[in-house]
Structures are given as structure tokens and as C-alpha cells.
Amino acid sequence: MMDRYGSMMGWGWMWIFWALIVIGAVLLGIVLINLLRGRGSRPEADSNRHDSAASTMTARQILEQRYARGEIDTAEYRERLENLNEGP
DSSP, rough: OBTTOTHHHHHHHHHHHHHHHHHHHHHHHHHOOOOOOOOHHHHHHHHHHHHHHHHHOHHHHHHHHHHHTTSHHHHHHHHHHHHHHHHO
């Protein structure tokens, strides 16, 4: 049935349009919140943060973290710990 607005098929596209607008607004809000919290997608900022945190840690703390993450096994951990204890 035709009326002064044309066919009713246009209404289906209107719903899709508004759904895309809402989805875009939600995504924009998420991005803005992450940027304001400092979780932006800047890899150089993350690497700088990690480097500055590592520079304030002692060698023993770094060794313990590497052992806890499973980067080194028990034998290597004990050997390196002995070397640290023998240090100057």
C-alpha cells in the first residue's frame, strides 16, 4: 500500500540506521573511557611503563617474577639466586 511517504520498505532501513548509530555511540564511549583511564592502544606507552617499573625492581624480584611466570625452571632459579647471594 502506498501513502504520501512512499512504500513501507523504507522503515526497515530506518531501524538498521538507528541500530548502527547506537552501536557506534556505545563503541565510541568504550574507546573514550579506555583513553581516559590510560589504557589507550599506544604500545610505546605500555613498554615505557614496563621499563620504568622494571628499573625500580631489584634483581631478586625480577628473578622471582621470571620463576613465577615459568620463564625459568627451578634449577636455573636456584643457580641464579646463589649467584645473586654471592655478589659483592
